[in-house]
Amino acid sequence: MIKALKRLAGKSAKPELVDCVRDEYGLMQVVDTATTRSLYFNTLVEQSRQFLHAPMTLGFEYQQSLFDRILAFAQDHAVSNTPKICMLGVGGGTLATHCHYALPAAPQTLVDIRESVFDLAHDYFGLPHTPLIQTKCQDAEAFVYEAAQNSDPAFDTVFDIWVVDLYDQHTMPDAFSEPGFLHQLAACVKPPGLVLFNLWCGNAKATAQVIEFWEQQGDFSVTSYPTVNTGNIVLAVQART
Structure with a gap:
């Protein structure tokens, strides 16, 4: 390579x-x-x-859009700017790192199926070692299904913001654009909770399925934020109060 x-x-x-x-x-x-x-x-x-010479500059346009949506939610809805955040899909952990320094009291849970992703994020991309960032090596679909069954606020699987950025080496796996997964995710979101998706126009079928699903859910408002240069769409889905 x-x-x-x-x-x-x-x-x-x-x-x-x-x-x-x-x-x-x-x-x-x-x-x-x-x-x-x-x-x-x-x-x-x-x-x-x-x-390397500007590590606190996000590398991708869609990440900046996700970050902007997270900050806006924290300012508008969360007490003391401490929303509980769950990220499905980690990569180098750069978005999580930015959120930690911008919202240092906000707890985050990072979910990825690959344990080595967390090691690389810590060792090479500056993901902080802190009790406020919990890492879970687990299939994201299984994590969401478990969270949907434990929606009581006493459980640590209740989040104000969900970020879904699930891609393998080629594209978003089919399971994450299917109604079964999306229904379970919807069950995890309580008003005024926010779900953010990184979608890619190159995977037109999956992108359309995700957007169409949420547009059909009357309890959620849906806003799209297309990127200018890369073909990504950040989809913001917010539970209505």
Whole structure:
């Protein structure tokens, strides 16, 4: 893959393989250039990007849009800017890190099926080690189904904000755009709770299914925030009070 990156970026970029981990789901690679550090899942598609000389600048347009929606919700709805946040899909953990420094008292739960993702996020992308950021190595579908059964506020699976950014090395797995999963997720959201999706126009079927599902739910308002350059759509779904 390093050879392919060199061909795409040109000789001046000189990508360097920093670390390489293989698990039951495939290969994960951390690659540096002169200005960036990126995480790849065995393809040329970047899962995460960090600017080495500006680490607190989000690497992708859709991440900035997600971050803006989270901050707006915290300002409008959460007491003392401490919304409970759950992120399904972690990558390099850069969005979680930004949320931690912007909302330092807000507890976060990060869910990913790959244990090594958390190790790479901590070791190479600056994800803080703190009791306020809990990591759970679990299938996101199973986590949501369990949370839907434990909607009592006493349980630690009740969240004000859900962020769904679930992609493998190719696209969003089909399960996460199916009505069964989405119905369970809807059951987890209590007013004025917010669900944010990173959707990609390149996966037109899944994107359409997710949007159509939420538009049919009368208890939720739905707003789309298309990115300008990348074909991503941030979908904001908020439970009506």
